[in-house]
Amino acid sequence: xxxxxxxxxxxxxxxxxxxxxxxxxxxxxxxxxxxxxxxxxxxxxxxxxxxxxxxxxxxxxxxxxxxxxxxxxxxxxxxxxxxxxxxxxxxxxxxxxxxxxxxxxxxxxxxxxxxxxxxxxxxxxxxxxxxxxxxxxxxxxxxxxxxxxxxxxxxxxxxxxxxxxxxxxxxxxxxxxxxxxxxxxxxxxxxxxxxxxxxxxxxxxxxxxxxxxxxxxxxxxxxxxxxxxxxxxxxxxxxxxxxxxxxxxxxxxxxxxxxxxxxxxxxxxxxxxxxxxxxxxxxxxxxxxxxxxxxxxxxxxxxxxxxxxxxxxxxxxxxxxxxxxxxxxxxxxxxxxxxxxxxxxxxxxxxxxxxxxxxxxxxxxxxxxxxxxxxxxxxxxxxxxxxxxxxxxxxxxxxxxxxxxxxxxxxxxxxxxxxxxxxxxxxxxxxxxxxxxxxxxxxxxxxxxxxxxxxxxxxxxxxxxxxxxxxxxxxxxxxxxxxxxxxxxxxxxxxxxxxxxxxxxxxxxxxxxxxxxxxxxxxxxxxxxxxxxxxxxxxxxxxxxxxxxxxxxxxxxxxxxxxxxx
Amino acid sequence: xxxxxxxxxxxxxxxxxxxxxxxxxxxxxxxxxxxx
Numbered sequence: 001x002x003x004x005x006x007x008x009x010x011x012x013x014x015x016x017x018x019x020x021x022x023x024x025x026x027x028x029x030x031x032x033x034x035x036x037x038x039x040x041x042x043x044x045x046x047x048x049x050x051x052x053x054x055x056x057x058x059x060x061x062x063x064x065x066x067x068x069x070x071x072x073x074x075x076x077x078x079x080x081x082x083x084x085x086x087x088x089x090x091x092x093x094x095x096x097x098x099x100x101x102x103x104x105x106x107x108x109x110x111x112x113x114x115x116x117x118x119x120x121x122x123x124x125x126x127x128x129x130x131x132x133x134x135x136x137x138x139x140x141x142x143x144x145x146x147x148x149x150x151x152x153x154x155x156x157x158x159x160x161x162x163x164x165x166x167x168x169x170x171x172x173x174x175x176x177x178x179x180x181x182x183x184x185x186x187x188x189x190x191x192x193x194x195x196x197x198x199x200x201x202x203x204x205x206x207x208x209x210x211x212x213x214x215x216x217x218x219x220x221x222x223x224x225x226x227x228x229x230x231x232x233x234x235x236x237x238x239x240x241x242x243x244x245x246x247x248x249x250x251x252x253x254x255x256x257x258x259x260x261x262x263x264x265x266x267x268x269x270x271x272x273x274x275x276x277x278x279x280x281x282x283x284x285x286x287x288x289x290x291x292x293x294x295x296x297x298x299x300x301x302x303x304x305x306x307x308x309x310x311x312x313x314x315x316x317x318x319x320x321x322x323x324x325x326x327x328x329x330x331x332x333x334x335x336x337x338x339x340x341x342x343x344x345x346x347x348x349x350x351x352x353x354x355x356x357x358x359x360x361x362x363x364x365x366x367x368x369x370x371x372x373x374x375x376x377x378x379x380x381x382x383x384x385x386x387x388x389x390x391x392x393x394x395x396x397x398x399x400x401x402x403x404x405x406x407x408x409x410x411x412x413x414x415x416x417x418x419x420x421x422x423x424x425x426x427x428x429x430x431x432x433x434x435x436x437x438x439x440x441x442x443x444x445x446x447x448x449x450x451x452x453x454x455x456x457x458x459x460x461x462x463x464x465x466x467x468x469x470x471x472x473x474x475x476x477x478x479x480x481x482x483x484x485x486x487x488x489x490x491x492x493x494x495x496x497x498x499x500x501x502x503x504x505x506x507x508x509x510x511x512x513x514x515x516x517x518x519x520x521x522x523x524x525x526x527x528x529x530x531x532x533x534x535x536x537x538x539x540x541x542x543x544x545x546x547x548x549x550x551x552x553x554x555x556x557x558x559x560x561x562x563x564x565x566x
Numbered sequence: 567x568x569x570x571x572x573x574x575x576x577x578x579x580x581x582x583x584x585x586x587x588x589x590x591x592x593x594x595x596x597x598x599x600x601x602x
Contacts, residue, residue: 074594081587085580093575213601220594220602233591268579275583279590 001146001406008407012183013414017160020176024168029446030438033453034101034430036171036260044174045270048257048423049248050277051177051184056138056417057390059184059285064305064389066289067296070217072231074283079240083248084275086241088268090500091249096264101434102427103255103496110499111507113439118514119495120435122488123252124428128460129481131424132467138417139468142410144308145394151469157414158465161421165429166457170260173422180415187412188288190405191397195291198400200298203344208294211340214356215297215363217290242537246493248274253427292396297340297359299400300333303373305391309384313373316380322373329369336362425464429457486532487525490539491517497540498547505551513547 027033040048065073100106104123108116135157143150164172196205203211212218222232229235248254248271261267303326304310313322339362343355374386397409433453438444495514498505521539525532 071594078587078591081583085583088580089574089576209597209601216602218598218601220598221591268577272579272583276586279587283590283594 001410002403004404005407005410008404009410009414012408012411013160013418016176016179016183016415016418017164019179020164020172021167023175024164024172027167027169027171027450030101030433030449030453032171033169033450034256034426034434036169036174038260039171039262040174040260040266040270041262042266042269042273044178045258045261045267046273046277047181048174048177048260049254049270049274050281051181051416051419052253052257052423053247053278053420054184054281054416055134055420056413059188059413059416060138060141060393061390062282062285063289063292064392066217066286067293067392068389070212071220071283071286071290072222074220074279074286075222075231075233075236076240077279077282078233078236079238079242080244080248080278081275082237082241083244084271086245087249088271092258092267092271093264094500095255095259096267101256101259102252102431103250104252104431104435107495107499108439111495111510115495115507115511115514116435117439118511119492120431122492122518123431126485126488127251127253127424127428128463129467129484131421131428131460131464132471133481134417134421134424135464135468136471138413140472141390141394142413144306145391145398150472154468155465157417157421158461158468161418161425162458162461165422165425166454166461169429169453169457170256170426173419173426174257174260176422177419180419183408183415184412187408188285191401191409192284192288192291194401194405195288195295195396198295198299200341200344203294203298207344208291211294211297211343211359212290214343214359215293217293239537242493242540246489246496246536246540250492250496251427252431253423256427256430257423289393292393295396295400298337300330302395303329303370304377304386305388305395306385307391309377309381309386309388312381312384313377318376318380322376325369325373325376329366332362332366332369336366421464425457425460428460429453432456432460483525483532486535487521487539488518490536490541491521491543493536494540494543494547498544502544502548505547506554509550509554510543510547513543513550516546517543 024036031037062073095103095106098106098109102120104116104120107119135154139150139153139157142148143153164176168175196208199208209218222229223234224232225234226232258267258270261270302310303322310322313319336359339355339358343352343359346352346355377384377386394413397406401409430453433449433456437452437456438449491514494517495510498510517539520542521535524530524538525535530538
């Protein structure tokens with residue numbers, strides 16, 4: 001990295017942090033601190049919701065996903081607009097009428113304090129760990145490709161986020177997310193235009209799409225009912241709605257974003273903005289990845305994009321075999337570039353077809369070499385990360401973008417990491433303060449609660465840094481965090497679905513059902529009954545089923561509950 | 567006092583978001599027909 005890249009990177013990040021801290025410097029009440037004084041307009045909410053979901057991994061991993069597997073991943077987001085409409089119709093009016101600070105606060109007014117506390121604690125465990133991984137995941141990739149110190153990188157990202165999140169609360173989070181989203185959009189657009197510019201002169205955008213299509217990268221929709229294929233139209237519409245409903249409707253890191261709206265209408269419009277822009281945004285990020293694929297049809301690409309994995313095999317007894325594969329790939333690259341140039345120039349349809357077949361064969365041969373390389377890496381180090389999709393886009397950035405723009409694109413990645421982390425810390429702080437501390441110690445002055453809120457946000461920031469810094473000590477911590485999420489998430493969503501849609505079920509039934517469900521789900525995970533992602537759906541179904549059954553057995557014996565919670 | 571069920575109010579923006587996303591999917595279909 002050149003000095004200009006460092007200036008752009010540090011300048012962008014510092015400006016965002018200082019601007020956010022300065023713009024949100026006066027926080028007098030808990031309402032100011034956790035709802036930003038309820039002054040956010042719809043587009044601030046919309047951007048904030050999008051920035052929270054789009055972590056650094058979105059910008060590192062998604063283009064790599066498209067590079068390897070094409071555009072099909074966009075189907076994963078098809079359920080999101082449906083979930084936005086359901087939340088606007090059902091969830092948001094209730095949250096708004098009760099003037100809650102957290103999603104879990106609503107559960108006290110619908111059920112009881114026990115249920116509220118239980119769901120709040122489940123959220124804190126899951127999100128507290130996930131927050132550390134939000135920092136760690138980009139750090140491990142950037143440290144591998146740039147040689148930066150992993151420990152210091154974790155601390156730098158964490159401390160930058162802590163500075164403005166602790167001092168300015170929700171307002172600082174949303175103000176900085178506006179700047180971060182601007183940096184992200186500008187950076188990704190410039191990257192996209194540059195890739196097109198780097199293609200040979202006679203390869204237009206339409207021809208680039210043809211090349212991508214000829215190599216199976218434009219298979220956007222899959223209407224099959226194939227359960228082995230993770231991304232189909234149906235899994236996107238059904239599973240996507242379910243997942244988006246749980247994430248946007250019950251996860252405080254998202255709920256807090258739209259609770260800061262100045263009115264119900266503004267909050268609803270913010271979510272609608274997300275529903276309108278999310279699918280095109282993901283499509284665009286995937287298209288960037290597909291264009292990187294087309295770029296590498298005319299330029300040599302590495303046999304494997306993960307430098308740590310390559311390093312492992314190069315320092316093993318398999319180094320010579322790997323080197324032979326690399327030489328073989330270079331030969332294939334030269335043939336491929338020649339064939340692609342001929343394909344681009346071909347006018348006659350039969351000639352085009354001929355070259356398309358040749359290109360497809362060469363790409364398949366390259367894929368064969370990549371598979372052999374992965375097998376060698378696995379032999380050299382069985383624990384090495386052989387899925388290199390997270391490294392494709394960053395490799396392209398570092399090796400091809402002009403000076404200054406490398407700094408900007410790194411700022412995109414770190415901005416994305418910071419925006420997600422800030423929302424998570426903000427939500428962890430608000431849940432700890434509102435659902436646990438203030439609920440059990442009411443009647444203190446606002447100043448006291450603001451100070452406590454800051455202390456809890458700081459505490460979660462430190463925990464996140466500790467988790468991020470120790471993550472490399474565990475082989476599969478990211479997977480562990482996902483498993484923990486799946487163990488708790490389904491249960492929490494089931495409780496919320498009962499609260500919103502099944503009014504027959506009362507507090508005692510739901511609390512007992514939640515406890516039983518949690519034990520069952522942990523047991524299912526322990527005996528490895530099913531892939532852990534299914535635990536979400538199963539947990540949700542079990543808690544609803546048991547609660548309904550218990551309610552029938554218990555009858556209508558639950559006491560009536562007050563309308564509002566504290 | 568028990569909670570009153572919320573009145574469901576359908577808005578034009580909900581129709582808009584669902585229609586636009588249906589249009590996106592149709593455009594993806596056309597794109598796929600042309601290039602896949």
